[in-house]
Every structure is written in structure tokens, then in C-alpha cells.
Amino acid sequence: MSADIPRFLITGAARTSSVELAAIIPFTELQKRGLCQFRYLNEMAVTLREIAWCDIMFCVRELGRAGLYYAETAKQLGRKVLGYWDDNLLAIPEYSLSYPYFSPTEVKKSLLKLVRTCDAFFTPNQKLARELAGIRGDEVKVLPVPLGMESISPPCPPGKGTPTVGYAGGIDHTKLVNSFLVPVLIATAAAGLDFRLHFFGTKPNCVGEIRSVETRYTAHTLDYRRYLAIAANLRWDIGLAPQWQHEFTTYKFYNKLLEYTQIGCAGIYTRIEPYTLVIQDGITGLLVPNEINAWRDAIIRLIKDPELRYKIATNAYEFVMANHNRRLVAEKYAEALAPYLSYKAPKISKSYLVSGVSAEPFSKARSLWQLALQYIRAYGFWYVLRRGPAYLMRTLLKQS
DSSP states (O other), X not given: OXXXXXXXXXXXXXXXXXXXXXXXXXXXXHHHTTSOEEEEEEGGGOOHHHHHHOSEEEEESOOSHHHHHHHHHHHHTTOEEEEEOSSOGGGOOTTSTXXXXXXXXXXXXXXXXXXXXXXXXXXXXXXXXXXXXXXXXXXXXXXXXXXXXXXXXXXXXXXXXOOEEEEEOOXXXXXXXXXXXXXXXXXXXXXXXXXXXXXXXXOOTTTTTSTTSXXXXXXXXXXXXXXXXXXXXXXXXXXXEOOOOSGGGGGSOOHHHHHHHHHTOEEEEESOTTHHHHOXXXXXXXXXXXXXXXXXXXXXXXXXXXXXXXXXXXXXXXXXXXXXXXXXXXXXXXXXXXXXXXXXOOOOOHHHHHHHXXXXXXXXXXXXXXXXXXXXXXXXXXXXXXXXXXXXXXXXXXXX
């Protein structure tokens, strides 16, 4: 690898789907083209040596003071710092499980400071780009999101078997699933049609209770690569993507369209941005208001019409392949990052590095303590005591 190309250090609070899609996959493509080198580290595992190694830090959804501290340190040492959000972290709603963490004023102040500290900022959502540009006072560029799977096949023509209706989501979606989607599915089952249900990630309170419908559940996984491996073997015909009808949703990316297209199924989506900006109703998906009867009717429509399912899935596949394939996304990243692909940071003296490394255990311990206090204030002492050690071990042992 040429010494002339820039070195990117990608950081984030965890190796989530956001980190994979926003950074690791696109930068892997850029690295293959010889445009950069990159490494990924959890924000809590960043060291002065790693900062010294890089020319540019690319911070994805940095959440705590540790992320801000290392971003500021990198800038002081002549490194460029780039930021990326795929959610409006300054406006996390009360229905989110992460609201207690993000709601304190001190956390929002840290996030605002990080947004302003970065040399440039990126997002996949145009509305969020405008919001962040207003905070920063300069342009925030919109970057496309790549497919998680390296390659996908066109949807298969419909067979004669019983169709499977699926839902994929994280534990943060449990409230929406139980309060809205479960009543929808109970109403759908009452129509007496033959179909199966499969929940992946979010465990609803109806598993085994809709007696006329075979219902499966696959547990949530934090490992995005494992998620993709499971998703690649799903044989769904219909994918459900209800969203909260809330302003916060309009700042998100239409990730469910990509997920269900990778699975090869036709999707039903809440009629709200960002989905209304990309999906053509009845062509690349069904757009439905969050009303139980409307969703029931949409599901029944696709169960009864396999040709429509196939048409929607095929059209969605063509749209996604034309706009989110890895080659295209890599080109857009190379264009947006062009000002930084020739940047080389100044070297850090060995004496400074040695003195800084000797003090690093104390600053890292302080960062861990501050992070623990934030979580204790948000979720309580016993929650952190139960989950903190396992999180710390994953952080220290899983950096690949």
C-alpha cells in the first residue's frame, strides 16, 4: 500500500449497521481502488498511537465525551475530522429506548460541540443535511448508502406455496410492533387467509397467540455481518416496515427498502418521509397511513396477488441496484471526500507520543467513568451493573 495515500481512522460507539454501511463498506471499496487505507476502532479503544497513525478521523454516530475528546485531540494534532449521522441525535424522541441517554442537556451540548468541531459532516438524509448545515454554518453533503450484501440476485417468480410475511427490526422497535403492528396482524389473520409470520430481531407479544397463523421468531443480533448471513437465507414474500409517524422519522434513511430488497420481498411502508421521497406507491412498494384497517388491507392485497408482489420486488431491485450498488456508492464517496484524499497530516514527535501514551490510561479511565455516569443517570445503577462489564469486554476484544 502506497505511503502517499491518506489513512482514515473510522470510529463509532459500536460496530453497528450504521458503521458498516456508512464507513466500513464504502471505505473497503475505496481501499480496493488504492485511494486510502483505513482502520476501525470503537471510540473507547482509540489511542494516541492510532491518532498518530491516521491522517483523517471519520466519526460515525459518536455518542459520548470520549468521541468528542479524541476528535478534539486529533484536530489539535493536525488531523482532519469528518462526522457522519444517519439520525438526528439532537432530537431523539421519548418513545426511543435511547431517549434517557440523549435527553440530558450536557449530552446535547457535547453533540453540538462535536458537530461544530468536525471539518466536514455527512449524512444520507437531505433534511438532516439542512438541519446540520444550519448548526455548522456550512454545507453538509449527502452520501448514498450501499447495499449491505456484496451481491444480490433478482427476486424469484412467485411459487404456489404459502406466502411468508416478515418483519425485521431491533429491540428499539418493540413498542411500535406491539402497539400497532400486532393489532394489524390480528386483523389480517381474522380474514382467514393462508400465510405465515416471521419476526426477526423484534420479539412481539403475539408469538404463538395468533392461532391460525404459523409464527416464527429469530432473535436479534448486534453483529451486522451475522444479520446479513441470516437475511440472505430468508424466503419472505412480504416485508413490513411500519414507522412512527413522528418528525424524527423524517430525518432517517429509507433503510428498510434496501433490507427488504436484499431479501427479495415486496415491502409495505408507512406513508411518511423519507419513504415517500423514493418509493412509488404500487410500483416499488406500498405506502400506507398508520391505520390498522389500511395496513390490514395492504397485507391482504399482497397475499392475494403474487404477481403484484413479484412486480414490486423486481422494480425495487432495479431501483436499489441503480442507486445503491457498491461501485456507485464508492464513486460518490470518492467525489465527496476528494478534498481529503490527498491530505497528509503532520508527523507527531516520538517524545510527545511517549509522554502522551504514558498518561493515556488515566484519561481513558476518566472517559470510561464519565460514560458510566451518563448511562447510570439515564438507565439506573443496576442496569449498568448488569450490562456494563459485557459491553466493556466486547469493546476490548472485538475490534475487527
